[in-house]
Amino acid sequence: MTAVIPWVLAAASGLVLALALPGPGLSLLALLFPGLLLEAIDRGPGRWRPWLLGWLAGTVFWVVTTNWVVPVMHMYGGLPQLLAVGCLVGMGAYLGLLWALAAGVASLVPRGWRIWIFPSALVSIVVLQRFPPYGFTWTGAASAFTDWPWLMASLPVWGATGLGWWAVATGAGLWGLARPATRRTGGTALIVAFGLLAVAALAAPVPSPSGEPLTVAALQPGTSLEEKWDPSQSREIAERVWAMTASAAEQGVDIVLWPESAMPYRLDNDPAYREAVVQMAGELEVEIVFNSVASLAAGGFANSAYLVNSEGVSPQRYDKVHLVPFGEFVPGWARFAFTESLVREVGAFTPGTEPVVLPAAAPLGVAICFEVVFPDLAAAEVRAGAQILTTLTNDGWYGFSWAPRQHFAQVRLRASETQRWFVRAALTGISGFIDPS
16 A cells, blocks of 8 residues: 555645636645655655656646646647547647656755755746647646735746746755654755845836836627537627727727637738728727738748738738647657547647837737747847737637636736736637736
């Protein structure tokens, strides 16, 4: 029976972190998961067992956190439900390999040192996950604390990465404090973690208004995926967006944001649609920021954001840099016959190469859909001159799962990190305006 305990503790570690995140929202559990995994490592010695325990914890975390992948693949990708579940578990196991690395590294040092090594190792692999061959991330421990202002206040200094480290270090310190042999080390770790948190919060700049006042509207048409894919609904969808735009203009807004996939037309191959958008922007005296597929001169397509005003379509266009694996492209290593049904234009989208700030009344940075989970993109747009950050998204894929709240939490993190207002326009789900404080 005792041989099973380390595996139960490891699985519980991944589970409690998943339950701490937006959706379930049991925030304080984020401080419990490090101790559970460290205890599992301590009780399961051996050359490879700590690595396997970390893998199990990471797999459970990702499977529970991204459980919404199953209905997306089944309902919209056309996969049998059992195969969709298999894809979820496979993805979780793949992402869980990085947790195995963190646990394995921690197991190589003496017990007391694990309290220091494990937080840095785990947070480091979360950062590595943003880059190839993974190139996919979604959430982390910092997301558990978006409703805690005194913790969010530290983000301008050390970002979500730093706050995530604080959560893991605090949990590891509590584990050490509970054990006589590591009590002093655990207490020291807690003092260091809270000391660094205090320094980060106190050193953070206080945002202050600057420039001319600006009014922005974020539209949420509430168009379901079934409506979007039904050609007979195209006219009604367009009329709804036109009417909402006109209503916003009547209230004196300067910029109107349409969400991702708001219109069933393409700007680059539909002259009538292009003319209608430009005409509306001119007549209403507003600037419109919206999403459309763009044809590339070198071939292929980009998922793009455009700016239109009374002068026409801005030549500066943002092409989505971070594409969604299995949504906008299928990675080469995962190309099997059944994955081709997951997307309507598999492999057709080409990623953009750099952030582009749209020259609106206030320079706008844009993130399209899941790009908002990448802190580096928002930071690069601010460095390029963005005064307001925006995101255009279609959360209709996620239904009533935890995903819309997990997704919105990332916007809150980026606003605090960059000290910029962040405006989110969602086709369905959660739209909003996030104050930088």
